[in-house]
Amino acid sequence: MSWTRKILRVNLTEGTCTPEPLNMQWANDYLGQRGLATKYLVEETDPKVHPLSPENKLIMATGPLTGTMVSTGGRYSVITKGPLTGAIACSNSGGFLGNEFKNAGWDMIIFEGRSPTPVYLYIENDLAELRPAEHLWGKSAWEADDILHADHQDPNLRVAVIGRTSENGCLFGCVINDRHRAAGRSGVGTVMASKHLKAVAVRGTLGVAAPHSSDEFFKAVADGKEVLAENPVTGQGLPTYGTQVLMNVINGVGGLPARNMRDVGFEGAENISGEAMHEPRASDGKPNLVTNAACFGCTIACGRISTIDKTHFSIRDKADKPQYQGASGGLEYEAAWSLGADTGVDDLDALTYVNFVCNEDGFDPISFGCTVAAAMELFEAGKITLEDTGGIDLRFGNAEALVAVTEALVTGEGFGAVIGMGSKRLCEKYGDADLSMSVKGLEFPAYDPRGIQGIGLNYATSNRGACHVRGYTIASEILGIPVKTEQTDTDGKPELVKAFQDATALVDSAGICLFTTFAWGMENIAPQIDAACEGDWSVERCLEVGERIWNLERMYNNAAGFTADDDKLPKRLLKEAIKSGPTKGQVNRLGEMLPKYYEIRGWTESGEPTPETVSRLGL
């Protein structure tokens, strides 16, 4: 088990699919998935390459635990240079696709070049070939998924696919798999579209080989599952409320930004919370939430399966569109925040509808919601006019406007094309670059760096731009996992951020879900890797691999042209104090944390790993 030791190289320009042995030296140094694919990208591409040029590569990679009975062992990632940021992009997805890659016998697929015409990759175990996809181009991700299942007459086919937004050049397109799971951030779907690759359809029946020491493996796996089941977050909170368990919690501690982060604290938070998703609605007495759902191998099952109220304005006139009438992937916390609190909209059904469309046409709800929020602020300031928006009254809190702008994005026409550029380009276009709530061009997730200091340092230094899942210090600063740190303190935060970033890089390279780390420490994870993989995988080695990956990504970004000047936060978060609530008066004190962070990272003052660091980590 662990690695299949086989990768597939797909040259889209030439139309060839070629198997290659996995570089096991690199696997030993970078484990799999995020780390290992980054190593391939670094070795094979020029960091200065244009993200949407044929010279950029896109890698889909599993980890050594993908396809095993380790809880949550079904993950895969998409690694490339991102078009929204120009930085390393690495987006992680659950669902069932990762296992299918592994069962078909592949650790990783490297896509290079650009096909002259739209194609999709079909994989059935050893068979891998590019097939024409003209009939899929121009279809939504869901339509293309349906067509592929029908064409192949195989209900067990697993599909990764891009939607129309990626085809239309929206810079935050996702790769959707299993209809409502996504390699969501940084525009990895847009890169896929630039290669004229519409989909990857996989069927794997070879099996993932048994571990070499099966008693040790099953003991470690059983211990891991028990820890998840007994932990209040992974055993109760996440299955019951999903990540939406956080909406009221984060709002309560003064950490929930609202209205393009102009405010902290959202008066409508309860209406769009995980608890609200359980409340029966007036029209049919049914709640928004139908059930929780698991990704492959996951014993947590945090996924939300929801329906939209059939009487709601967003779908009232769409009886001819069955995809909105039944159940599908519902709101996660980040999406509920970006589409809701950040736009000032507290209409749960409107947000659920927009979330469906994000999945249906493959775009990142975080970047989308935040870009709409920035546009709303510019609209209220008079810098964006009704003429610009095509008549959409883009005021904060206007649910109809949110729905209209969502549908405009899907068509890629008019103001939809402007939104598709992301907040950084949009704010530059309309003359107020400081209103883009982003780092390195990637929009913020749902935690305010003024009310929660450490997450601000993580956002500023995250290798893919403002991202919570590079170093989720919220676990410590709010939830007390593994130890509580004071949210408004900066002391100790550089060390905290580094520890979370390094551990996360390892988790993202193993084939398991980051959410396990609400309950699992490295002392729970390392034994499972150790029992599954050849070689000795101690806690120390795992952490060193994590740190090595972090530095490799950093060096890629530096070579791509990023500098210490890009490790910053928007002015608003450094200057405009929180106006009310439990964190009133706070700004982010990045300057108190960043030098220390560079120092403990072993970086120079200009943010480059020192020769000693490079040598220590074997880079």
Next chain:
Amino acid sequence: MQRSLYLDPAKCTGCLQCEMACSYEKLGEFNPSRSLIKVFTFHEEGRFAPYTCTQCDDAWCLRACPVDAITINLSTAAKVVNEAKCVGCKVCTIACPFGTVNYVHETGKVGKCDLCDGDPACARACPTEAITFIDANATGYERMRAFAEKSISAANATAS
């Protein structure tokens, strides 16, 4: 005590741990495509349903087999395929009304659930008790218990 697999779709999250466990038990590898228990997803209803052989007392598959390759395990009452005898004729797959015995092209034989000799791996692996292995005479007791509980609250309401 004879035991039956009891499958409760309402508790299933669709994680497929059961399919991995089944394939590991039978093949020593993680291969959901070869699992003898299958979880079906009903996307638009937001439901998941595990399904496998019901171990019919008067088993169509067993009666249909022309070479007597399907026999009864006397300790578990499972209907078991004897691979050495099976000729892969697939008549049992036609006879089974539930579709739970299927041809396996990798082996040229048919495959069906055999209750793992009385300790089903799927039930052990299920994290939510959607699959349990319980007294064959008591598979309705959970539902009876739920109704019994209602009768208590009704009685309490009457008393007060």
